[in-house]
Amino acid sequence: MLEMWLSGFQGLLHVDVFLFVVLGMAIGLVFGAIPGLGGSTAIALLIPLTYSMEPFTALALAGGVMGSVPMGGSITSILLNTPGTAPNAATCLDGHPLAQQGKAGLAIGAAGSANAIGAIIGTISVLIVLPIANDIVLLFGPPEFFLMSVFALIVVATATRGKMLRGLVTGAFGLMIAYIGYNDIAGGERFTYGIEYLWDGIHLVPALIGLFAVAEMINLTVKGGTVAKSATAVKITSMTSGLFETFRHLGTVLRGSLIGTTVGAIPGLGGTVVAFLSYSVTVQASKNPESFGKGNIQGVIAPEAAICAHDCSALIPTLTFGIPAGAEMAVFLGLLIIHGMQPGPLMLRDHQVEIYGLIWALTASCVFASFVGLAFVRVLAKITLIDSSILVPLVLSTAFAGSYAIDMSIENVVVTGVFGLLGYLMMRYDYPRLMIIVALVLGGNIERNLHQSMLMGEGGWSIFFARNISIVLMIAIVALLALPIFRALFKYWRVRTVSVGE
Amino acid sequence: MMKFTRRDVMISAGLAAPALLAGRPARAAAAEFPTRNIQFVIPYAPGGGFDIYVRVVTPMMEKYFPKRVSIVPINVASGAGSRGVTQLYRAKPDGYTIGILNVPGMFILQQQQGSAAYDLNKFTWIGAIGDGERYFINVGVNSPVKTFADLKALSAKRPIKFSVTGPEGTAYMATKIGAQLLGLKTQLITGYKGSADYIIAAVRGDSDAVVAAVPTTMRFLRGGQLRPVISFESRSSIPGLPDATSVGQPELEKISVERLVAGPPGLPAELQNILSAALAKAVTDPAVTKWGKENDVVMKPKTPQETVAILTEQKAFFEKWKTALSAS
Numbered sequence: 001m002l003e004m005w006l007s008g009f010q011g012l013l014h015v016d017v018f019l020f021v022v023l024g025m026a027i028g029l030v031f032g033a034i035p036g037l038g039g040s041t042a043i044a045l046l047i048p049l050t051y052s053m054e055p056f057t058a059l060a061l062a063g064g065v066m067g068s069v070p071m072g073g074s075i076t077s078i079l080l081n082t083p084g085t086a087p088n089a090a091t092c093l094d095g096h097p098l099a100q101q102g103k104a105g106l107a108i109g110a111a112g113s114a115n116a117i118g119a120i121i122g123t124i125s126v127l128i129v130l131p132i133a134n135d136i137v138l139l140f141g142p143p144e145f146f147l148m149s150v151f152a153l154i155v156v157a158t159a160t161r162g163k164m165l166r167g168l169v170t171g172a173f174g175l176m177i178a179y180i181g182y183n184d185i186a187g188g189e190r191f192t193y194g195i196e197y198l199w200d201g202i203h204l205v206p207a208l209i210g211l212f213a214v215a216e217m218i219n220l221t222v223k224g225g226t227v228a229k230s231a232t233a234v235k236i237t238s239m240t241s242g243l244f245e246t247f248r249h250l251g252t253v254l255r256g257s258l259i260g261t262t263v264g265a266i267p268g269l270g271g272t273v274v275a276f277l278s279y280s281v282t283v284q285a286s287k288n289p290e291s292f293g294k295g296n297i298q299g300v301i302a303p304e305a306a307i308c309a310h311d312c313s314a315l316i317p318t319l320t321f322g323i324p325a326g327a328e329m330a331v332f333l334g335l336l337i338i339h340g341m342q343p344g345p346l347m348l349r350d351h352q353v354e355i356y357g358l359i360w361a362l363t364a365s366c367v368f369a370s371f372v373g374l375a376f377v378r379v380l381a382k383i384t385l386i387d388s389s390i391l392v393p394l395v396l397s398t399a400f401a402g403s404y405a406i407d408m409s410i411e412n413v414v415v416t417g418v419f420g421l422l423g424y425l426m427m428r429y430d431y432p433r434l435m436i437i438v439a440l441v442l443g444g445n446i447e448r449n450l451h452q453s454m455l456m457g458e459g460g461w462s463i464f465f466a467r468n469i470s471i472v473l474m475i476a477i478v479a480l481l482a483l484p485i486f487r488a489l490f491k492y493w494r495v496r497t498v499s500v501g502e
Numbered sequence: 503m504m505k506f507t508r509r510d511v512m513i514s515a516g517l518a519a520p521a522l523l524a525g526r527p528a529r530a531a532a533a534e535f536p537t538r539n540i541q542f543v544i545p546y547a548p549g550g551g552f553d554i555y556v557r558v559v560t561p562m563m564e565k566y567f568p569k570r571v572s573i574v575p576i577n578v579a580s581g582a583g584s585r586g587v588t589q590l591y592r593a594k595p596d597g598y599t600i601g602i603l604n605v606p607g608m609f610i611l612q613q614q615q616g617s618a619a620y621d622l623n624k625f626t627w628i629g630a631i632g633d634g635e636r637y638f639i640n641v642g643v644n645s646p647v648k649t650f651a652d653l654k655a656l657s658a659k660r661p662i663k664f665s666v667t668g669p670e671g672t673a674y675m676a677t678k679i680g681a682q683l684l685g686l687k688t689q690l691i692t693g694y695k696g697s698a699d700y701i702i703a704a705v706r707g708d709s710d711a712v713v714a715a716v717p718t719t720m721r722f723l724r725g726g727q728l729r730p731v732i733s734f735e736s737r738s739s740i741p742g743l744p745d746a747t748s749v750g751q752p753e754l755e756k757i758s759v760e761r762l763v764a765g766p767p768g769l770p771a772e773l774q775n776i777l778s779a780a781l782a783k784a785v786t787d788p789a790v791t792k793w794g795k796e797n798d799v800v801m802k803p804k805t806p807q808e809t810v811a812i813l814t815e816q817k818a819f820f821e822k823w824k825t826a827l828s829a830s
Contacts, residue, residue: 452694
């Protein structure tokens with residue numbers, strides 16, 4: 001296996017293959033940055049280009065694209081509060097406040113280095129896990145997915161400390177709109193009012209763009225001025241400060257990468273949830289959770305590490321079973337099949353060199369993209385000094401155009417507009433926006449997996465107790481809910497012993 | 503007397519020109535077709551089965567036109583495919599927009615959505631990408647069920663759990679009709695997101711059995727994960743298995759997924775013929791045939807008449823089973 005690993009790496013060292021990786025990286029950066037476009041669009045557009053290529057080269061190109069998309073997305077998230085791709089929405093939460101404080105360079109640097117480290121950790125995990133990936137993917141079924149989704153929902157909900165009631169309200173609203181659309185469990189449409197567009201429900205990316213980008217632009221217009229509050233702070237950010245911050249919070253990076261890798265290997269939750277989950281776990285584990293949402297650098301490091309780690313390990317279910325862990329992976333699967341590589345156990349046997357080449361290309365692209373981000377930090381930070389009268393129309397037009405471009409429907413633009421207004425109101429009245437997104441993404445998952453579990457268990461709840469991993473997850477959920485109680489009890493006990501000791 | 507200025511001549515030329523030019527429509531269009539890129543509408547997301555077939559065939563199709571142009575596949579994936587179909591239906595019938603349609607998937611979808619935006623009978627049919635796919639019933643390789651007889655015995659004791667996509671999908675239809683024809687009691691676990699998803703469910707043991715198309719079955723069979731127990735073909739392509747003939751249910755073979763290519767209603771016959779010929783030659787191109795063999799897809803060309811015949815047959819089959827499908 002080691003020789004295969006090395007020969008995959010050697011394959012990348014040919015000039016033409018290497019150039020394709022760099023080309024893919026550049027394309028991924030641009031597509032990741034523009035909201036509405038993303039890895040899936042980029043790869044779909046590149047497929048015709050790859051017809052005449054060797055499979056190895058085609059995979060190197062695809063890997064190049066997939067590795068740099070998160071970095072591209074994080075740049076616009078931080079600077080303009082516009083998530084370039086759905087998972088980057090978590091980066092907006094603390095990344096943009098940092099930009100507002102003039103620390104955009106710091107944030108981009110931290111995002112870049114977190115990306116790179118997350119990718120490396122993700123890759124190492126993939127290489128270790130790939131031989132046994134078969135069995136791992138088979139261990140997780142609808143009961144486990146249901147419990148994982150509930151777990152994720154609870155983690156994210158409890159992270160909105162101090163605003164718990166508002167978090168629950170927005171979460172409930174998110175769940176409510178998650179169920180709009182065609183119900184593919186029993187058939188029939190729900191709340192679509194005969195509108196054909198709503199058959200697929202509220203499309204996630206247009207809603208995201210509205211909730212974050214448009215809302216922020218409305219906010220900026222109302223307040224006036226520039227994104228960064230003070231020009232002096234912007235001038236002193238340097239390339240290394242972001243890097244330094246990431247290494248200072250290595251624990252956060254590792255934790256984020258771990259979450260990204262484990263959840264990515266299981267085709268249940270997806271990149272968006274992973275990013276928010278990592279963010280929420282970091283909030284929970286932090287000593288001053290109130291500082292999040294106002295520019296805590298850990299709020300940038302955690303999701304970015306998770307996203308890149310997730311992108312690497314999402315290859316596991318895609319390659320071993322052909323189950324795409326997201327839209328990007330689905331298109332990538334198509335690329336594989338067109339080039340004659342059928343995903344499955346045979347692929348791991350017959351195309352090992354290509355797979356390792358792909359994994360190396362992905363990692364290399366992620367690391368290069370971070371360097372590109374770091375190198376351009378000074379220039380990018382200047383964007384926060386552009387006056388809102390120029391910035392707002394520019395961003396709004398890009399946001400709406402990107403929203404339309406997802407699948408050429410004007411209804412996407414309407415959704416973006418509506419959610420933009422909603423997002424602004426939520427900002428004004430201090431309601432956490434992340435709950436809507438997580439609920440929107442997880443709502444469908446939760447219902448479908450619960451339904452399937454019940455059908456599997458023939459109507460009883462016993463199925464959850466019959467499987468090992470389900471039991472573990474249920475204990476985890478109970479522990480999570482009991483955690484605040486234990487914390488309070490612990491504090492009380494400590495106070496008592498101290499006072500008794502005196 | 504009126505003086506004819508140059509201006510007047512220009513104006514009259516300008517007014518006359520459309521009338522003169524309008525007299526050259528279809529004849530000239532057919533003679534010069536194609537002069538620019540052709541759009542190929544795929545009503546599904548990139549990376550899916552139909553998308554792959556189109557992207558394999560269209561580069562070959564480009565070679566077989568009188569003039570070399572590009573065929574640009576565009577994915578219009580909203581509404582489970584209905585948006586793409588509607589877009590094709592409303593496109594200008596000038597030969598520059600064609601698309602691929604899933605039959606009987608489109609019938610099912612139209613019934614579920616109650617959409618009156620398109621009439622499947624009015625499309626101009628051009629051909630098909632390969633033969634329709636037939637189905638197998640499979641079990642996980644670790645399942646206690648080893649043969650079709652075992653499956654029938656199990657069905658006598660309790661309903662067999664089949665994992666499928668949703669009611670708007672062809673797998674659902676294939677499972678229900680197949681089970682009814684074979685006399686199996688079933689319970690469908692619906693809601694899986696794709697064929698790989700619901701097949702893994704069977705491998706994992708979440709469901710007892712799964713209905714899968716021939717290429718997908720072969721892929722998982724070779725990977726050592728699935729065991730087919732019966733084929734819906736009239737002659738099973740895997741030796742040693744019961745098939746539609748041996749169980750005496752020839753209708754099983756009618757359950758299939760056809761990949762039909764069509765143009766908007768009103769496409770002139772000359773353009774239809776050019777497109778049809780190019781498609782047929784592309785499907786029989788050696789590169790496409792080779793890919794088909796490697797992926798267990800039978801790439802046989804179809805004339806427009808054969809395509810219409812397939813459509814009519816599928817429609818009749820669907821009408822017959824429509825009520826059975828809506829009942830749970």
